[in-house]
Amino acid sequence: MQDPIIRVRDIAWVRLGAPDLDQAEGFLTDFGLVRQARTEAALFMRGTGDAHHVHITERGPDRVLGIGFTADSEADLHRLAREAAGASGVEALNEPGGGKCVRLKEHNGFTIEVVHGVATVEKLPERHSVLNTGRARDRLGKFQRIDPRPCQVKRPGHAVLSTPDIEGSVAWAHRHLGFIVSEHVHAEDDPETLLASFNRADRGADFVDHHVMMFGRHSRAGLNHISYEVQDMDDLHAGHDWLRQRGHYHLWGIGRHLLGSQVFDYWKDPWGRVHEHWTDTDVLNAAMPTRSVPKSQGLRSQWGPQAPQEFRDAASV
Ligand SMILES: [Fe+2]
Structure with a gap:
């Protein structure tokens, strides 16, 4: 494979279109995001981390408009604009949070926004559970009390694309975003x-x-899901109950993935776009080699229900 043009730092956001911003904000608030800004045209939701926003909804047709990734420097944006086929120029983001952006067309034509210089904000206070486990008693003389509430989403975690040409998609992501294959x-x-x-x-x-x-290999290209990290197990379970009681569409979970090991829970927004909560991911560094495993050792839950066909077929465009 060709050397990467740049290596992005992390995922920044998803940008979706929706015809009703009130309905979008209702779902996303129950999902555990917090409104950072709202204009006539768009809704910007944040997590508890220092990113100005981690989820954007633009008023309009139900569409996946883009996935954002953060670059280390503005110089990286200029490098992409120069060297990536079909890239936009380096453009100012004319929206709350500001920053600069280069837009790329991913292998299947989806818009990837590589951004730098978006505003940061004060972190929000976080609630963490202290657990007494079989290994250690860490909560001494204190009570565990969890009020009914949404999750506290901390940060975006990942995006998953369904793609008919998986080899082409992986090569594109390595070349343009610098990704390396974990498994x-x-x-x-x-x-x-x-x-x-x-x-x-x-x-x-x-x-x-x-x-x-x-x-994921699929006959149709589309966004399978977008994913957000929550604080811990209690947070994920409390958030599950909150979303269920508020009548949202539950798709899959709660379980623990095999690859990545996250404890997960999947929900659909009012337009069927799949949003995941997770906690407790595996973390790797660049020194760790790529592993390759057969399907039976990869795409399943270690506990909890297995994926329904509806999840495997999700491919929002
Ligand atoms: Fe996921």
Whole structure:
């Protein structure tokens, strides 16, 4: 494969279109995001981390408009604009939070926004559970009390694209975003047939999430899901009950993935776009080699329900 043009730092946001911003904000608030800004045209939601926003909804048709990734420097944006086929110029983001952006067309035509200089904000106070486990008693003389509430989403975690040409998608992401492959899943009886590819950011010796972008082989191209990290197990379970009681569409979970090891829970927004909560991911650094496993050792839950067909077929455009 060709050397990367740049290596992005992390995922920044998803940008979706929706015809009703009130309805979008209702779902996203129950999902555990917090309104940072809202204009006539768009809604910007944040997590508890220092990113100005991690989710954008633009008023308009139900569409996946883009996935954002953060670059280390403005120089990286200029490098992409110069060297990536079909890239936009370096443009100012004319929206709350500001910053600069280069827009790329991903292998299947989806818009990837590589951004730098978006405003940061004060972190929000976080609630963490202290757990007494079989290994250690860490909560001494204090009570565990969890009021009914949404999750506290901390930060975006990853995006998953369904793609008919998975090899092409992986090569594109390596070349333009600098991703390295954490694990490949191949057909049970054929190591040459790639079914899924879990890609992480290359941050050298620093440990990063097992995947910041995943590709799954599918007959249709589309966004399978967007994913957000929550505070811990209690937070994820409390958030599950909150979303269920508020009548939202539950798709899959709660379980623990095999590849990546996250404890997960999947919900659909009012337009069917899949949003994931997770906690407790594996973290790897660039020194760790790519693993390749057959389907039976890859795409399943270690506990909890297995994926319904509706999840496997999700491909929003
Ligand atoms: Fe996920």
